[in-house]
Amino acid sequence: MARGPRRDEELWLDGDEEAPRPTASARKPLEGRAKTLAPESANGTVAQLFPNRGGVRLDSRPGIVLCNYRLATLAVRGERRERSPVCVGDRVRVEGDVIVGRCERRNALARLAPNARNPVVHVIAANVDVLVVVAAAREPDFTPGFVSRLLAAAAEQGVAGVVCANKADLLEPGAARPWTDFASAAAAVVECSARSGAGVAELDRLVRGKAAAFCGNSGVGKTSLLRRLLGDDSYGRVAELSAATGKGRHTTTGAILLPGPGSSTWIDTPGIMDFEGASSR
Structure with missing residues (x-):
């Protein structure tokens, strides 16, 4: 039997391929937009995304650090839902191993996420030239x-x-x-x-x-x-x-x-x- 449309909370993948079944921690709705911080507060750039986690390139050292993020901390209610409060290219603030906020984007390449029952914005990349x-x-x-x-x-x-x-x-x-x-x-x-x-x-x-x-x-x-x-x-x-x-x-x-x-x-x-x-x- 063919699988039906993906649930909104499955849309964390960037491509159009089928996503794996989410874990319990990934089933919360991704409401609103991320809270923004002043540019000087950032100490890293998001390099990869996973459900409720992101790989961040810190300014202070090479390589990627895997960090958690808390939707309750990052997400605020907005007119449209983003399937993640951060995206690749975002400048963020990391404390310990947690992304605690992101800076205002100078631009964002975004599309409507495919197969979502309700409008969900998928930001492909941010802060690009x-x-x-x-x-x-x-x-x-x-x-x-x-x-x-x-x-x-x-x-x-x-x-x-x-x-x-x-x-x-x-x-x-x-x-x-x-x-x-x-x-x-x-x-x-x-x-x-x-x-x-x-x-x-x-x-x-x-x-x-x-x-x-x-x-x-x-x-x-x-x-x-x-x-x-x-x-x-x-x-x-x-x-x-x-x-x-x-x-x-x-x-x-x-x-x-x-x-x-x-x-x-x-x-x-x-x-x-x-x-x-x-x-x-």
Whole structure:
């Protein structure tokens, strides 16, 4: 028998895949928005999310620290519900091993969470300079409407847009290049191949030194491109952290914030099937 729509409280995963059954501690409704703190109060950045826990990169030391957060402390009632009071990219205050608050977001890339019976906002990433919409030149087919909606959401938040057509090495001579139409829509356009490395230097120029989120459908090669940009062939083959064990995992079910070269911070997100924008800060 096919499973029905997911319950609202199951929507902590970033992708559109089925979520595991929540534990008792994860069944509380995620009401409202997080309380905000002054920017100078922050001492870390959320790098990964799990039910009622987050992996935080502290300013004072390298690596990720797994922290709890209390909904009663972070969440306040608002017009719309967010499925988590913090998201990847949030600047937060950590005391001990608990996230006690987050700072005001300068922007947030958000959508309406899929399959929710009631409107729930899923914030994909916060505090970014650039949204890289990764699409495939071939396999899967390029979807202009999906790309347009992501770019519109970025523009509404004051985030620069980049359209990256990956797998350009699979194009036949003379094949159509519909992504070039976005070059006139205030978005940079780059063709590249994560497999061969062609065009990756141009993409690096657009995101180096910036906070960039990489979003797109499943199978377009977001993680492969980041592997090239990071110069780390092992990245994405084992995810950074498991909520249960603190060890690596072989599948990525949520967004991950990665330290790039210099001051770069890049957010890898799992594939999403569709995007309906929603404003959330």
